[in-house]
Amino acid sequence: MGTDNVVRAVTVAVVDDHEVVLAGVRAWVDADPQRRLQLVGHGVRVDSVLAGPGRRADVLVLDLGIFGESMMSRIGVLAEERRVVAFSAQTSDATIRAVLDAGATAYLTKHEGAEHFIEVVAAAAQDRPYVTPSVARALLADASPTRPVLSAQEQRALKLWFQHPKKHTVARDMGLSVETVDQYISRARVKYATVGRPAPNKAAMVARAIEDGLIRPEDVR
Known part of the structure; x- marks a missing residue:
């Protein structure tokens, strides 16, 4: 097989203040038979993860609350240099829409992680949309939009x-x-x-x- 046929794994860095979540992510990545992701950095603080190998990751998976501090205000800046996937226990429609509007490539709720984590991150790295049930509900529930006229x-x-x-x-x-x-x-x-x-x-x-x-x-x- 030529090297042109080899697909590089998507590199991922994960920031979450719960070790059980980080362990779960490692288990999902290791269990993927296609080896689509490579975990290159993980930790409980954004700055420490991005100070190491995680700074070169294709995708940053970010919890929205780190030791009680909201990460919402950092999403826009972080998304300027990499794909950001919000991975949170928060499931409100308004929060999901706000995170996507702030610049995140995708939103994944933690109760959907086991089923969708690999697919969401792989899609984000390729700039492909991937809509989970929670995101679909949040978007369809938005009754406020003024719709522009598109040709x-x-x-x-x-x-x-x-x-x-x-x-x-x-x-x-x-x-x-x-x-x-x-x-x-x-x-x-x-x-x-x-x-x-x-x-x-x-x-x-x-x-x-x-x-x-x-x-x-x-x-x-």
Whole structure:
């Protein structure tokens, strides 16, 4: 087998103030027969984990409450340099939406961890949306959105982009250039920002699309 066929494992760093959670994550990673993840850092403090090998991890899995301190205010900055997956016992719809709006690539509740952890982290590393039942409920429960008017081509570009990690695949399916696909996605972002519902990354855009009925949660899992 040539080296071109070897898929590198996604590197992961985990921050949580409960050793039982860290042990559970290690067990899930070790039990995955496909070895899709490699745990390169873990600990109870963000700064200490990112001071070591964890700083180079593809994905940072972050508990929202570390020794009573909320991590919400740090998500935006942390997400500028890496994919962030919030992993929390908090299950309120408002919290899930706020975390995704802050810049997290994904949200995973701890009671869903055993079933979805590997898939969520692997998808986040590839910039693929993965919607768990809790996230789907939170997005569908948002009754507040003012919906922008998207053109048929903008909607189609978004739907294909949600299903494929690469825009050149979207461009091929639509028979367009990558630049034109970028324009459609950018226009949709501007329209959402104009109505006060910014979508700076793919996770946020997926949330908007589910809220507005453009796609179903099961279409992006």
